[in-house]
Amino acid sequence: MLDAAWKQMVERLKEAGADAKISIEVQPNGRAKLNVEKLHALGEPKSLAWLRKRVEKMLPKIDLPDLLFEVHSWTGFLNAFVHLGDGKTRMNDLTTSVVALLVSAACNIGMTPVINPKIEALTRSRLVHVDQYCLRADTIAAANAALIEAQGKVPIVQHWGKGMLASVDGLRLVVPVRTIDAAPSPKYFAKKKGITWLNAINDQVIGIGQMVPGTPRDSLFHPGRAAEPGRRGEAGDGRHRQRLLLRHGLRHLQDARLPVLPAVQGP
Template identity: 45%
Template sequence: MLASLGLPADAAEHLAARAALLDGTYREVAARLPANARISADGDGRLHFAALEPEAEPASLVALRSAVNAMLPRVDLPEVLLEVFSWTGADQAFTSVTGGEARLKDLPVTIAALLVAHGCNVGFTPVVGGADALKYGRLSHVDQTYLRLETYRAANAALIDAQASIPLARAWGGGLVAFVDGMRFVVPVPSVYARPNPKFFGRRGGATWLNLINDQAAGLGGKVVAGTPRDSLYVLDVLYDRDGGRRPEMVVTDTASYSDIVFGLLTLAGFAYAPQLADLPDQKLWRIDRSADYGAFNDAARGRVDLERIERN
């Protein structure tokens, strides 16, 4: 396990490296702090960030938005899916559960209709049509034979690769920064994925869709979490069970996905963890060297990290 994670056998060696990194980071940020008028420290050493004011949209952005909106065609959702299939070949990922090579005629049309039916949660009736590819029996057969978890994941991998090849997506980033966040849904019917949580669902049950999106705007994967235990408990699951794409180097989350344990686990696993913490003035910062001078952080860094205790455990 240590070799696969690139960690030394001696814990003290690893802790010394982390201590040096923490000390260097404190000093680097403290040196930049005087030049940043938006960050201040009060008499109790609590850090405060001034709110960012919105910038006015430049005329060029307004013109670009109007031009793009004018170029967007008015098409139905199934047509969009068929167009994307033609670019990416994602429909080829939907193979028969029997392993047969033969493909049904107009299979992409049936798959597009089923994706709309499931994605919009409307059932088969709105997508049934007169064409053979859209008849109820054909839809039911393809749904049971071609659409399953492994084919969805293979199709998503094709979409991720195609997105990474777009010049604009490459300009956004290299796919090495990813954001993990959860969307909560009330589940009104009995389900193995639904659990009670009065804070979010009242008296009803619900589930959380924990989603992983990279800096190229591609969804790398996700996980259904029953109820809403802390999202942080499942961040590593989502990172290691991706449908495709490059392994992220930096992981960004909101406060709900943060805990000290997860911070440590992600660091040991080789990820740079960047939770966006709310209520910054109430956060307790930690230091290892009590005598170090960290400038404005001297009072804020009032927590003491005991390296010997960490090493013993």
């Protein structure tokens, strides 16, 4: 097979002639060296420039809170942030308070920039109350479920992949106990040791997790697992995650993983 591949490449080089992007150079020691010419940037076609301008005109510049309110009008996801007590509230403009808190948390700007004493829904006392009693792990999970369900009804989503599109991210943690998985990494843990909790999602599965040593090469542990269609391995199990966290001396946080919609078959 390898010999056939080399012969095929030689034939194609002869066909390409001077336009070939690669060449084979025989060095003084008799060994062959493969030289590959650097690829140059291709010019943008007029159709791409037209499409970019068209898309920019279709996306108006609006504030982030306005975007959340518009998505709420499609999905009703803000209704999931119910009160801790009986699930009912007499507060007016509760959605305004929730949007302010979501923007505050998502942008990591704190509560002060979204406080407005002149608007009842944005006073400090109101936001503190809503943050304490309405923004919880279960309400966030319910809101995410509403968004996922609404997205699943968009026609184009039915043509998306079969679990082969994945995203992986990691959370680095310094561990307070001795464990076999902890590893030194001065860049992230100074003089201590740590681990990394890798979490992955693909277009069918959410919440694939794995605990790995907290070294700069931890990104090599997981991508293959995340891309497996329909993967719901033991590492994604809630009890398995809890055992891992307890073994490493870390506090177990309430599980707020997003629910997963069943895979949609393409046409």
